[in-house]
Amino acid sequence: MNSSSFGRLGIPRLMPIPVEGPDLDRGSVLHNLVGEYMHRTPESAAAHRRATAVMPGGETRCITYYAPYPLSVAKGLGAELTDIDGHRYIDLVNNYTTLVHGNAYxxxxxxxxxxxxxxxxxxxxxxxxxxxxxxxxxxxxxxxxxxxxxxxxxxxxxxxxxxxxxxxxxxxxxxxxxxxxxxxxxxxxxxxxxxxxxxxxxxxxxxxxxxxxxxxxxxxxxxxxxxxxxxxxxxxxxxxxxxxxxxxxxxxxxxxxxxxxxxxxxxxxxxxxxxxxxxxxxxxxxxxxxxxxxxxxxxxxxxxxxxxxxxxxxxxxxxxxxxxxxxHLDSGVIDVLNVKAEFLANTIGNIASDAGLPMAVTRAGSILQVHTTATEVPTTAEHVRGTAGPLQDALHLALLLEGVYTTPRGMINLSTALTTDHLTSVLAAYTRAFQLLAHDLRNAA
Ligand SMILES: Cc1ncc(COP(=O)(O)O)c(C=O)c1O
Incomplete structure (x- = not known):
């Protein structure tokens, strides 16, 4: 795993830089990630301000909002999205599981x-x-x-x-x-x-x-x-x-x-x-x-x-x-998606555990969720609610900065457009994001 796997998407290594952001503990990993996010995405910030004037909260679908403001996506093709600042992302949201063959199929x-x-x-x-x-x-x-x-x-x-x-x-x-x-x-x-x-x-x-x-x-x-x-x-x-x-x-x-x-x-x-x-x-x-x-x-x-x-x-x-x-979605295609998802779920779980982070990964077919702060696998919605918090927010922003587009709540899903290279980059991104979070947790302890 090295920075070259991200070079293809033109994404620099993740290095949080502290700048002024929303009301967060100064110096915390989330504060720093928000700072870097705002530094990298001025066009998305401006687009959000403009939208806010005419659309309550600057959105029309509350689930797509996250602080400090959501990325404004300009284009999607296959497994990749481009935001209006020109950054590219591997799409693991697929419009909340809709785009099973990726964008603009x-x-x-x-x-x-x-x-x-x-x-x-x-x-x-x-x-x-x-x-x-x-x-x-x-x-x-x-x-x-x-x-x-x-x-x-x-x-x-x-x-x-x-x-x-x-x-x-x-x-x-x-x-x-x-x-x-x-x-x-x-x-x-x-x-x-x-x-x-x-x-x-x-x-x-x-x-x-x-x-x-x-x-x-x-x-x-x-x-x-x-x-x-x-x-x-x-x-x-x-x-x-x-x-x-x-x-x-x-x-x-x-x-x-x-x-x-x-x-x-x-x-x-x-x-x-x-x-x-x-x-x-x-x-x-x-x-x-x-x-x-x-x-x-x-x-x-x-x-x-x-x-x-x-x-x-x-x-x-x-x-x-x-x-x-x-x-184009027969049983062979679905089997491949599900096997890849199983591999991703297991590997993300192992990476989190190697980093010393208490996380659980749940999966149904090609849909997964990474639960931060979960000491055991959630079996009810109440368990899941207990895993939400700043670590989840930090993981989401860290992954965005690594060029991986996930949902704020940690749900990801696969499309048939994802290649092995994409998955390799995704795992490298999780590795670095987890290391960053683990480092911060150790410092805070
Ligand atoms: C299980 C389930 N049912 C219903 C809906 C609602 O579908 P729509 O967003 O198309 O109205 C969703 C959307 O996420 C869903 O996940």
């Missing part, structure tokens, strides 16, 4: 562009939508029919309406740390929340009665990439059904992990499946899929059907880009 871009030329929104069903629905039905065993939305959030909201309509019940059971989109599925009276991986809590809530459906992710995604314990989700599905409730699996994030989604790998047969992210190939698209018995409740040719509409539902650019993406 040529087959998806070409398909989306062709749809724009041919007309991408009509008040009619189009063969591109039917084609994508057929692909999803073919891939995901429990999905017999599909309805499109514009996002994963809208898919969750449609599913929430559908399960309430189908059961005549209003309350939903969800998991602490579960994320089903940016709009809540109901008020506190309508949504019961229990800890993930806690079967007793699920049983108790379901036995209390009146639950229309359990909404679960195959692993907590936004909640910290926390996998379900073996058998947990199939037991949850069984408990739901024996209590007259439906089982909804949110595969918005996890569909990339196996051709049939995580449900294929885990042997689950949800009543409804939520989909999003990769199915739009980088364009906004979501979907609810499920049994014909349930899905046909939304069919407009039935009397008393559940109305579901939306001007842009199943946008044709998104449908075409999604099909192009899925057509």
């Amino acid at each position: 040529a087959p998806a871009a070409a398909a989306a562009a062709q749809a724009l030329v041919d007309g991408a929104v009509f008040p009619s069903t189009h063969r591109s939508q039917v084609h994508l629905a057929e692909l999803l039905v073919k891939r995901v065993e429990s999905v017999e029919q599909v309805r499109f939305t514009n996002s994963g959030t809208e898919a969750s909201l449609l599913a929430a309406r559908l399960v309430r309509y189908a059961t005549g019940r209003t309350r939903l059971l969800v998991f602490d740390g579960g994320y089903h989109g940016s709009v809540p599925l109901g008020g506190t009276n309508d949504v019961v929340t229990v800890p993930y991986n806690d079967l007793d809590a699920v049983r108790e809530a379901l036995c209390a009665g009146d639950i229309a459906a359990v909404f679960a992710e195959p692993f907590l995604g936004a909640g910290g990439v926390v996998p379900g314990r073996p058998g947990f989700l199939s037991e949850v599905a069984g408990l739901a059904r024996s209590n007259g409730a439906l089982f909804v699996l949110d595969e918005v994030q996890s569909l990339r992990n196996s051709v049939g989604g995580e449900q294929g790998r885990l042997g689950l047969h949800p009543d409804l499946t939520l989909m999003g992210k990769i199915i739009g190939g980088g364009m906004p698209l979501g979907a609810v899929g499920g049994t014909t018995r349930l899905m046909k409740l939304t069919a407009a040719d039935r009397s008393g059907f559940l109305r579901h509409s939306g001007t842009f539902n199943g946008h044709l650019s998104a449908a075409a880009a999604g099909a192009a993406t899925l057509n």
Whole structure:
């Protein structure tokens, strides 16, 4: 490992320089990293100031904010991003798991562009939508029919309406740390929340009665990439059904992990499946899929059907880009992604331990999370919340300064555009970042 592995991206060795930054302990590693970050990214700072005048907080998606200000990305191609100061980064965010083939994936871009030329929104069903629905039905065993939305959030909201309509019940059971989109599925009276991986809590809530459906992710995604314990989700599905409730699996994030989604790998047969992210190939698209018995409740040719509409539902650019993406995501491709992710997770864990840092790395398929200050592997969202803090912030900034673009919370994921050279550079960056943090922790002790 040497600085030459970073030379390719034009990134100098990480050397924090103290300058004035936000209100942080002077001389702390985070203070110094913020200083260097601000020194290196004046154009991003100016862009953030400009945005702040007309957009609250200077952003339009709160998850993309981090202090002192987020990088302004100008361009993405394959596995690399360029910010407006001209620095290049290896992309381990992939728009929060969406870009499974990397940025500006040529087959998806070409398909989306062709749809724009041919007309991408009509008040009619189009063969591109039917084609994508057929692909999803073919891939995901429990999905017999599909309805499109514009996002994963809208898919969750449609599913929430559908399960309430189908059961005549209003309350939903969800998991602490579960994320089903940016709009809540109901008020506190309508949504019961229990800890993930806690079967007793699920049983108790379901036995209390009146639950229309359990909404679960195959692993907590936004909640910290926390996998379900073996058998947990199939037991949850069984408990739901024996209590007259439906089982909804949110595969918005996890569909990339196996051709049939995580449900294929885990042997689950949800009543409804939520989909999003990769199915739009980088364009906004979501979907609810499920049994014909349930899905046909939304069919407009039935009397008393559940109305579901939306001007842009199943946008044709998104449908075409999604099909192009899925057509290049077969089981061989997914296996390679997952094996690389396993290697990355193990190696990052070993590097942290060699540096003497208490960290855990969790993984589900090609999605990982590095938990700073974790003395054991988190199994609930509460454990994950306990690992957040200044060390996490420092790791994020240190990696950015090393030319590796990760999420502030430590989640990373792989795209098929990442080469072995990229992964070598990523591991070198983690090594240096961990050494820097460990050095600071030793000094502080
Ligand atoms: C599991 C899960 N469900 C739903 C959503 C919401 O999707 P969208 O951001 O497209 O609305 C997300 C987004 O991150 C997600 O991870």
